[in-house]
Amino acid sequence: MSNNLAIRRMSATPSAFIPLDSLRSNAPEYAKLVDISKCIGCKGCEVACKEWNDLKVEPTANFGSFQSHEDLSSNTWLLMRFNEVEVDGDLLWMIKKDACLHCEDPGCLFACPAPGAIVQYTNGIVDFNQDKCIGCQYCVTGCPFDIPRFDKATKTVFKCNMCIDRVDAGLEPACVKTCPTNAISWGTKDDMLALADQKIETLNRRGYSKASVYNPAGVGGTHMMYVVPHGDRLDDYSLPTDPTASPAPMTGLSFLKRAAVFLFNFSVVGTALHFLRYGQTHVEEHE
Amino acid sequence: MASLAATFGRGAMTNHWKDIKNADVILVMGANPAENHPCGFKWALEARDNRGAKLVTIDPRFTRTSAVADKHLQIRPGSDIAMLGGFIKHILDNDLQHDDYVRAHTNASFIVTEDFGFADGLFAGFDEAAQSYDKTAWEYERGPDGFVRRDPTLEHPRSVFQLLKHHYDRYTPEVVANITGCSEEGFLGMADIICSTGRADRAGTIMYAVGWTMHTVGCQIIRTAAIMQLLLGNIGRPGGGINALRGHANVQGATDHAIVAGILPGYLKVPTPEQQSFEAHLTDSTPRPLVSDTVNYWGNYSKFYVSLMKAWFGDHATPENDFAYDHLAKPGGDATWLTIWNEAHQGRLEGFVALGFNPLLAGPDVPRLFEAMAKLKWKVVIDPFMLDSAEFWKAPGQNPAEIDTEVLYLPSSHWIERDGSFTNSGRWAQWKEKAVDPPIGVRSDTWILSELFWRVKELYQEEGGAYNDPIQHLTWDYLNPREPTLVELAKEINGYDRTSGQLLSSFGQLKDDGTTASGNWIYSGSYTEAGNQMARRGTADPTGLGMHHDWAWSWPLNRRVLYNRASADADGKPWDPQRAGIAWNGREWIGDVPDYGPTTPPDAAGAFIMNEEGVARLFSTHLADGPFSEHYEPVESPTTNPLHEQVPINPVIRWYDGVRDTLAMSAGSEFPYACTVYRVVEREHFVTSNVPYLVEAMPDFFVEVPEGLAEEKGIANASRVRVWSKRGSVTGTAIVTKRIQPLRVNGKVVWTVGIPVHWGFVGLTTGSMANQLTPFVGDANTRCPEFKSFLVNLEQA
DSSP states (O other), X not given: OOSSSOEEEETTOOGGGSOHHHHTOOOOOEEEEEEGGGXXXXXXXXXXXXXXXXXXXXXXXXXXXXXXXXXXXXXXXXXXXXXXXXXXXEEEEEEEEESOOOBSSOHHHHHOOSTTSEEEETTSOEEEXXXXXXXXXXXXXXXXXXXXXXXXXXXXXXXXXXXXXXXXXXXXXXXXXXXXXXXXXXXXXXXXXXXXXXXXXXXXXXXXXXXXXXXXXXXXXXXEEEEESXXXXXXXXXXXXXXXXXXXXXXXXXXXXXXXXXXXXXXXHHHHHHHHHHOSOOOOOOO | OHHHHHHHSSOSOSSOTGGGGGOSEEEEESOXXXXXXXXXXXXXXXXXXXXXXXXXXXXXXXXXXXXXXXXEEEOOTTOHHHHHHHHHHHHHHTTOSOHHHHHHHBGGGBBBOTTOOEETTEETTEETTTTEEOGGGGOBOBOTTSSBOBOTTSOSTTBHHHHHHHHGGGOOHHHHHHHHOOOHHHHHHHHHHHTTOOSTTOOEEEEEOHHHHSSXXXXXXXXXXXXXXXXXXXXXXXXXXXXEOOOTTTHHHHHHTTOSTTEETTTEEOOOTTOOSHHHHHHHHSOOOSSTTOOOGGGGHHHHHHHHHHHXXXXXXXXXXXXXXXXXXXXXXXXXXXXXXXHHHTTOOOEEEEESSOHHHHSSOHHHHHHHHHTOSEEEEEESSOOGGGGGGGSXXXXXXXXXXXXXXXXXXXXXXXXXXXXXXXXXXXXXXXXXXXXXXXXXXHHHHHHHHHHHHHHHHHHOOTTHHHHHHOOOOOSSTTSOOHHHHHHHHHOEETTTOOBOSOGGGOOSSSSEEOSOGGGTTSEETXXXXXXXXXXXXXXXXXXXXXXXXXXXTTOSSTTGGGGBOTTSOBSOGGGOSEEEOSSSEEESOOSSOTTOOTTSSOSOTTSTTSSBOSSOOOSTTOSSOOOOBOSXXXXXXXXXXXXXXXXXXXXXXXXXXXXXXXXXXSSOEEEEEEOOTXXXXXXXXXOXXXXXXXXXXXXXXXXXXXXXXXXXXXXXXXEEOSSOEEEEEEEEESSSOOEEETTEEEXXXXXXXXXXXXXXXXXXXXXXXXXXXXXXXTOOBOTTOEEEEEEEO
């Protein structure tokens, strides 16, 4: 939670209730750019995230991989995923940093029924406020990337918060700072897009003709983007090909809320029109 | 390290970390820097992306370094000389060498005695009885002036150039493929990249580490690479070099300051029993010029040596008493790891002090090591953490009742809890500040060692005894004599002019008349009257080559790239003006600190000032097992040696008592698989077993099993698997992987299995000790154990 950053959206809160100056804020959007071609899978970011956020050590056991945990959890907000893939006789070891992508159109926020439990700041960070969370896990279903994780002990949900406390103080997130190969860059979204383009050029020059930037339009773009060396093999990096999140999804509580509001409004307006047209209803007495 | 000295004159990374960004080709072999040197490795990726450099790996496994490389080639563990020898032949056959460089800066033109030869796996001069070489058969031919005869045309049949060509002629692509298991196309594809830097406008570097040193042919593997780099003209140039990636945090510092057997600080020599007089030692240790135009800087040996004696014995070392030469022990044997534990195994060692490491886990053949350890009368373990070695009787399967060793554990502070310097692989000595205070009551290493000295000295004063004088005469002059500060030690190491009391600023000021003192001549200039040079943090980089002369201090004399005279041609003009090391402007050399006289004209002396040849050694007599390298099989090998079956392994390694019985030396079905041991990025040897987040990141001992082999043996991913060698066995979680493929070697399929080294029976998680499996044999020169290639069997556990 930040007291200084301007808010753009809050879960289950009409925009009318968000401070006007927040909505008009000119603060730039920030973004993290993960250059997968420079990532050596050292898990420095995984460990830095744990340290900075004081996350609990989880007992792990090797499950036949270099990967540390089988899945993200409420105590593991960042997980390096490892995948060996053979392509045309060449072996690729695809190593991807899995964490919240901080969508421009956050499916979790749209799905959340608890006012203010999920906050999106104008700089792009999407943060969870556990003290307002009711533990319904609609955000888990609403996220197209399968990121938020429920904590049984507190019955609330957790995910990467882009080190909002560091960003608030003008610092880069912990993972960015720690990365030994500078695979993770941090700056304004515009700067990171320009940097991503440069990196694509470098990859093309090196023979990676399908290299692409992962900044999916279906969620309005994301504030963690990837430079993907094999852009035609998103599946192998466990990156969804065309993730979407809509402000008015046709499923889930959001729809029902809107439907309910619509019906309520309809009944009020309908009653008023009827009265104007037909006047008061008289009940006729019969002998 | 020993082979770099044998080729160039000094044993150290020739270039430095940031310089790697200047390379056009980076060969990673015998190393896995993404996992073991992740911070330094970023410079390889900078070269790859900013210069379009080709980054390639040649390794028994596809590693995390391979994952970001441009190309990877798999080879069988221990077959590196065949691969590198193949590159040498490829270069010479296709005229890819940097011809001007080879003529100007190597001993290609030197003529070798007609006694020299090589046949059937042996060099001339092999003494069957002694199992060693008589090196007189390898000497140069002398002219009437006493200097070496040279043929500048390089056509004389006994010129080093022709001998080199002839020796590696057998390493055809077919032979390389047959020995290493790669395909001929794979070899040629790599050769195209690696052998492309033999031009003035291209520079290539090699990053290697213990994947090369931990073999019975370790030194010769590195020699082969050094020869290749000389042929390509890469030594002494920014973006070139042969970069030994040293261990953490301060292995370079450890070897510089002689915390390793067989040398004195600054790579001086240990006196031998044959050298009863100081003069004899100096005569044996001081090289004489082999040509008229060599600087032969090691010729100043007596100055370094006497200054060291003055630092150690002060006024007790005088010209009259040969500077206390008789105070130094003259050991007959060596004190390498294998020898020490062999002595213990034979019951000839009473006690052992382990300072900051975990011997039970770190050495080969743990079952044998354990027997040896249990025979010690006493053992002292000085460490910030409780170690397996400090509780070795608790090892699985051991009976404490049968062990009489008294173990004393002294908790010491960690390096985070004190200041001091680390010397990185690039020879940069960087001063660091204490980060946290040690827990109350925990002492520093310096206090512990100092106290040890004082109490021994006091006992001697009370009781007398053998070897009394050296102990009494040792200088120990500090503000608090019982606990010297690291700053005082740094100054002592730098050295003083004893007459003026001033700190020296260069080893050029050292004398052999007793008027100077220096604890380590190569560090002269690190702490001067101007202050602690190692603590400087200037970031200026005017050349853009990443030299940063104002950041910390590198030995020698803040030179960043060694042998940089060779970065320029015979006239002193840089081969590549874009990446100039040093350049001659008519009066002096500008650029990096010259590894040459600052005002010495380009044609006055050879570029390799530490060598008595004045030039670099393609042919070198400084190693015990040959002036050139030769492919020998690992002691435990899945195949016979296709080049010479009757001399399959290195013929001059040392055999310790009873070790032959512990080895599976004939390739058979009992131990059909090759095995190698390595490290992972999440862990740092054994100390990280105490760090919760790192244990979480990589919790368990595992075994990497190739997919095809797993299928054959019915081993499922993540199941438990047992691996055993003739010596011991381990059990771990199987990681079934595509990253190790089967290789076709000398007519049969060879599978390689891999295991990590980080586990023991003490720690937040425990696991099998990898060294249960490894063999008690080592390199012929350094005795570095052959951890990297041996034979095993495996099955579902």
